[in-house]
Amino acid sequence: MSSFDVSEILGNPEYMSMLLLGIKMTSVVAIGSWVLAMTLALLLLGLRYAPGPLGNGFVTAYVSYHRNVPTLVQLLLWYFGIFTLMPDPITFWLNDHNAEAIFAVIGLGLCQAAYFSEDLRSGMRAVSPGQMEAARALGHSYVSAMRFVMVPQGTRNALPALINHSVSLFKNSSLAVAIGVAELTYAVKEIENLSFRTFESYLLVTVLYLVFSLIIMAAGAYIARRADPIRSGRA
Amino acid sequence: MISDIIAIIRDYWLLLLIGQYPNGPLGGLAATLLLSVLAIAFAFPVSIALALARLSKAPLLNWPVTALVYFTRGVPLLMLILWGYFLVPLVTGASVPSFLTMLVTLVVYQGAFLSEVVRGGIVALGHGQMEAARALGHSYLGAMRYVILPQALYNVIPSIISVFVATIKDTTLGYVINVPDLTFAASQINNQLLTQPFQVFFILAAVYYVICWSLSRVAVLTERRITRRRAGTAPQPTAKSLKLAALTDQPS
Numbered sequence: 323m324s325s326f327d328v329s330e331i332l333g334n335p336e337y338m339s340m341l342l343l344g345i346k347m348t349s350v351v352a353i354g355s356w357v358l359a360m361t362l363a364l365l366l367l368g369l370r371y372a373p374g375p376l377g378n379g380f381v382t383a384y385v386s387y388h389r390n391v392p393t394l395v396q397l398l399l400w401y402f403g404i405f406t407l408m409p410d411p412i413t414f415w416l417n418d419h420n421a422e423a424i425f426a427v428i429g430l431g432l433c434q435a436a437y438f439s440e441d442l443r444s445g446m447r448a449v450s451p452g453q454m455e456a457a458r459a460l461g462h463s464y465v466s467a468m469r470f471v472m473v474p475q476g477t478r479n480a481l482p483a484l485i486n487h488s489v490s491l492f493k494n495s496s497l498a499v500a501i502g503v504a505e506l507t508y509a510v511k512e513i514e515n516l517s518f519r520t521f522e523s524y525l526l527v528t529v530l531y532l533v534f535s536l537i538i539m540a541a542g543a544y545i546a547r548r549a550d551p552i553r554s555g556r557a
Numbered sequence: 558m559i560s561d562i563i564a565i566i567r568d569y570w571l572l573l574l575i576g577q578y579p580n581g582p583l584g585g586l587a588a589t590l591l592l593s594v595l596a597i598a599f600a601f602p603v604s605i606a607l608a609l610a611r612l613s614k615a616p617l618l619n620w621p622v623t624a625l626v627y628f629t630r631g632v633p634l635l636m637l638i639l640w641g642y643f644l645v646p647l648v649t650g651a652s653v654p655s656f657l658t659m660l661v662t663l664v665v666y667q668g669a670f671l672s673e674v675v676r677g678g679i680v681a682l683g684h685g686q687m688e689a690a691r692a693l694g695h696s697y698l699g700a701m702r703y704v705i706l707p708q709a710l711y712n713v714i715p716s717i718i719s720v721f722v723a724t725i726k727d728t729t730l731g732y733v734i735n736v737p738d739l740t741f742a743a744s745q746i747n748n749q750l751l752t753q754p755f756q757v758f759f760i761l762a763a764v765y766y767v768i769c770w771s772l773s774r775v776a777v778l779t780e781r782r783i784t785r786r787r788a789g790t791a792p793q794p795t796a797k798s799l800k801l802a803a804l805t806d807q808p809s
Contacts, residue, residue, distance in 0.1 A: 390765065391762045394730060395765055402755075403758040480799070489631070511639075539630075
């Protein structure tokens with residue numbers, strides 16, 4: 323074992339292509355589950371505000387399950403549990419289409435939807451009811467008051483939490499390795515096994531994760547600043 | 558389906574509860590809880606030290622801790638566990654049980670998160686407390702010890718419970734380095750049965766749910782009690798409080 327040398331990995335085309343495949347798969351899982359989570363979160367938020375106790379009860383149960391069961395266990399349940407209960411044609415189709423990645427997206431997306439919907443809800447709750455009353459008094463309809471007064475303020479309130487949870491979602495995409503998705507953490511273990519350069523390969527991937535996370539945080543901070551009318555000078 | 562689940566619980570409850578102990582290492586639910594309790598117990602003093610360092614004006618104290626906090630916020634726990642698996646035996650020079658590796662990793666990871674919770678509690682107190690304590694003749698550390706920390710730590714008890722719940726959920730990641738915890742026990746059962754993965758992992762999810770849900774309820778009730786004691790009313794969240802909560806909240 324020779325001394326520290328990252329170029330052993332960076333200069334090896336085989337390792338680099340494994341690394342790039344890992345980055346690609348991590349992006350697919352993270353972006354796919356983010357889109358799924360945000361879509362579901364909006365649906366859940368709508369159900370929350372729907373008349374009658376049924377919608378609210380369902381969302382409460384949904385959020386409770388996804389927040390109190392570890393994400394890894396949810397993934398294991400999806401991939402090893404629910405997958406095997408599916409009828410054969412679906413199982414065959416999924417096996418042909420990278421079932422691991424599909425279940426990672428489903429598992430992570432459904433789990434994160436609970437967090438996103440709660441973020442949005444507490445953001446909306448933080449807008450004072452006086453805002454709605456004032457908007458109505460000024461002649462806005464309910465929908466237009468929501469559209470122009472309530473939702474912009476609510477989303478802005480929810481932004482810090484949404485950004486934070488988006489970073490968590492990206493980090494949690496590494497859990498997909500437990501069900502065999504060939505993403506970045508999987509790639510680093512492979513490279514480590516082949517090259518015996520544990521320190522270098524871990525360092526490389528750790529830096530990659532850190533850089534991506536910091537980019538998401540910085541982008542989030544930029545959006546939050548833009549959305550704040552006082553600090554962006556649009557008030 | 559339900560009879561399968563009952564049969565699995567009847568046959569394997571001891572394995573789920575304590576793993577292969579006394580014939581092997583302590584495992585199952587007992588190991589999960591022990592790991593979480595130890596992790597928080599060690600992370601708590603670490604987090605106070607980190608929070609004080611991060612609040613300090615000395616760059617030599619402030620910078621490394623800020624870097625550590627961003628590092629743990631930006632790198633997946635799974636990656637840190639792999640680092641621990643590689644580094645802990647290297648540093649100690651002996652083969653170390655995976656339980657200990659996991660414990661060290663969790664103390665670092667949750668210590669950094671908890672330090673943000675503690676820092677949030679201190680910042681939320683406002684300047685007045687510190688200024689009053691200093692005006693009364695306390696030194697900086699004396700004011701921290703007798704005035705600031707007792708109030709700040711009391712106020713963040715609910716968040717500390719939430720971090721504890723997060724820790725319990727995080728112990729599942731020990732699965733990748735074969736820490737003999739509850740998840741490991743369940744996957745052992747699954748490997749023996751082979752035909753009932755859904756039932757096995759359903760039991761696993763249910764156990765975690767019961768524990769984490771109960772503790773989350775305790776956190777909510779404590780929070781209500783503390784808010785009532787301090788303010789007399791339970792306030793709605795504000796934009797500022799949400800910003801602070803986002804710093805300390807962590808799903809897993």
